[in-house]
Amino acid sequence: MGYKTINEANEAVIQKIVAAAPFLTDVVPAKSVIPELEEHVLLHAGPPIKYENMTDPMQGSCVGAILFEGWAEDEAGARELLENDKITFIPCHHVNAVGPMGGITSPNMPVLVVVNKETGNEAYCQMNEGIGAVLRFGAYNEQVINRLHWMKDVLGPVLSKALKTIEGGLNVNVLIAKAIAMGDEFHQRNIAASLAFLKEVAPIISALDDVEKEQRTEVIQFLADTDQFFLNIAMATGKAMMDAAATIEHGTVVTAMCRNGENFGIRIAGMGDEWFTAPVNTPQGLYFTGYSAEDANTDIGDSAITETIGVGGVAMIAAPAVTRFVGSGGFNDALETSNQMTEIFIGENPNFAIPTWDFKGACLGIDARKVVETGITPVINTGIAHKVAGFGQIGAGTVNPPIECFEKAITAYAEKLGFTE
């Protein structure tokens, strides 16, 4: 079915976003829900990219994932596989998944399962590993690989058991609504949501008879230590919402934004699965001592799916505690940022009311036309990776997509509808 005007089509898309009913139902091995993840297949963040064009941290993540899977004995062996095209790469977005930073996901990694009950589609995302040396920032030392094994053998199965005891799974919209009132924006800051999640699962995990006490303690401790645990839940949720919205197949609402360190890619509803890409920017932000913008990796990760659903940097005003990442300003700058974002979004999402914004709903539906019209691009909150694999995170800040993505997308859509110059 078509629509009479672009506005009508866009209205249908945003209704689909509002109607979404995301539930966190399980944690499972990636290969069990993503059949494409066969031996020697890895998922990555962003639009399609070749191994040789990946930035160093993403390549490092690939090494780590291969070592984790045991496809090679050591780094040299892993590099050999990679450099000789023995590894097949698929963007997470192509298989109902999203991945943070490098987004490198291998068959045996556990993934969170979020079901959109309104439409029945599922979305997946690996779990947050915490901070410091972690795979998503390109680290692949023993500690990193050991943690991945622990997540596969302990964290994943325990959470799976816990979630299965909740009838129908955990209602993510409820968690988001609660946490937004406690100052999270779900990209830079997830501490309230992570605690709200822990509050739900801690009593259940404690009562799991068939899990050893030591493992239960480890899991609870890990969740308590991992402030950003909810980020990956939010990402899978965003993916589940936007994949459903994309089924409208008309209009100019942005249904995905992601980066692979080389290119920024967006999709719009009217152009289906087609990526519109342009070279990524480098984030601006605050650096840990000893590091500067010169050390920063270019923009990377699928986490911009949070901004696509109107949270993250777009909802800066929701999270006063992290507002100072917007330049060196404070509350007023954050307010200005969020107010400015209303110019490129179509509406407000009543499910996510923001108290610090006088209970205005989070921004709903980026209209690619408005981005091109105004020259205003969505603000994305992001961690900043060191450009050399293994250093991990060196700062945090904000980044904007290149406007060319939006220009290409609306031009292609206009041409599809019969526009000629």
Place this chain on the structure above:
Amino acid sequence: MLYTIIKENTYQDSIVLMLLSNKLSAMDGVNKVSIMMGTPANKDIFKSSGLGTDELENANPNDIVVVVDTDQEDKVSEVEAEIEAELKGNSAAQDESKAQEAHNWKKAMELANNPNLALISIPGQYAAMEAENALNEGLHAFIFSDNVSKEDEVKLKQKAHEKGLLVMGPDCGTGIIHGLPLAFTNIVKEGDIGVVGASGTGIQEVTTIIDRYGKGVTNAIGTGGRDLSTEVGAITVLDSIKALNQDPKVNVITVISKPPAEEVQQKVLNVLRNIEKPVVTLFLGDKPAYQEENIYHAYTLEEAAVVSVQLSNGEKPNFEPKIVENVNVALKDSQVGIKGYYSGGTLASEAAMLLKDAFKDEVPAEKKEAYILKTKHHEIIDLGDDIYTQGKPHPMIDPEKRIEMLETSGNDPETAVIMIDNVIGYGSHDDMANELAPTIKRVLEKAHQDGRELAVLATVVGTEQDPQGYDKQIATLKESGAIICETNDQMVRTAISLVGGKVEQPVLDVQNFEHTKEDLSVDEKIMSLINSNPSVINIGLKSFTEAVKESGSECVQFNWRPMAGGDEKLMKVLQFLNYYEGDTSNGLQNN
């Protein structure tokens, strides 16, 4: 050397601490410094950035840890003091809310306090669209931009009239609204003379002369040069006249325009004949053929100003043209030419009008391009004309072209008199007199060396309140050897008399005309515009916002940008998508 400071049981958000780290790193004598909470992960970061110390290991996750790398031990206490001060005074800095600017209508309307006037100075092709938006928002529009089509002007003014709003312009260079100078305008004392003008420098000349006579103008409403065309039908002029008539503070109404289309002139006169207040009209270029009981028809700008002042004083109109006497310049017989190089278009037209009057026999039938007037001996040029401003600033801002013209005509042995104007006020050059003075001096000296004498006449359009200062501009020009004339009228008549000519001032009979009754009522919104301090939204040139604020009125700057950065293809794409009507499935099937 590394020094460790641990502040036990003190928590601060990591962002606060990162900002503080950045600040402290900039301190003299500090090689490197980092402040973080003492968590295990942070301790690793300290170590990997070369700031690992033994004391660090004693810190707990709830302690603030500072590691300073410095060669001067006394720096450590300085760093500590800075941290104390910073953590204490953290909240104060945020309070001052900065002056806010808008980049769209929604935001502009939010920021503005009961706005009633939009000042538009964006490129012409977009100006009509934004003026329409302004009217839709219920604002009067002052359109400084030119290159707006006549069709758009008609549409906008009709719409405005229906809504009880006023459109001033397009191509409206000058205006005073309730004492507030807009665009290129002089600071004129407030007073009981109300001016409506279809020409920018015409308004400036008349209002500044009024000011120098000690009277004032609270409203000088610019209408744009085409308002009195047949198509536009004087919509803005008529609404403005009616508004000034309704305003009890206005005692004299002065209307300035080029000669309008005949039927429009009759329409305007008919309205004026319904009005009881004394009226002065100037249709510059037409020599008046009669006077009326209540309407004084002036011939020149100075005359319109002087008579307005006399009427405002309750005196009988009595204008005696003046010239500068005792000009001590010995011209040779071969020196016969008057050359006028103007920055003010209306002033140039007035000069041409008077020259034609004085030298009727010389005036060629056809107008020569790039000249306001070109006769065998004389020439009047408006350097503000598009031909001269291609890619260059207006001559009120850029002296270059005038300097060139002064030199060329100064070298011409036939030149007797050179005339220049200096229009000051908001928007004009900071000190044009100072730019022109050296050239005037040089030209006079050079002529002297050649055994000639030359008269350079100059007039300044402005008031003592203007930023450039009237007296200072006069003094600089006088110093250079120019002969100062109080008005353009006097300058041109002086020039004419120097080459032996004369302009006859008409002596006219009073005639009476029948008139049809006019509805003189005017919308309250227009009355409130001219009766109270305007609250302005300025779309375009930022300097206009500053000028409005300096004059004590409220103004919100709207930083307008063309859609899609002005990219034409993208603008077409957007237009296509924004106005797409049909079935969005069509394309899918075609593919």
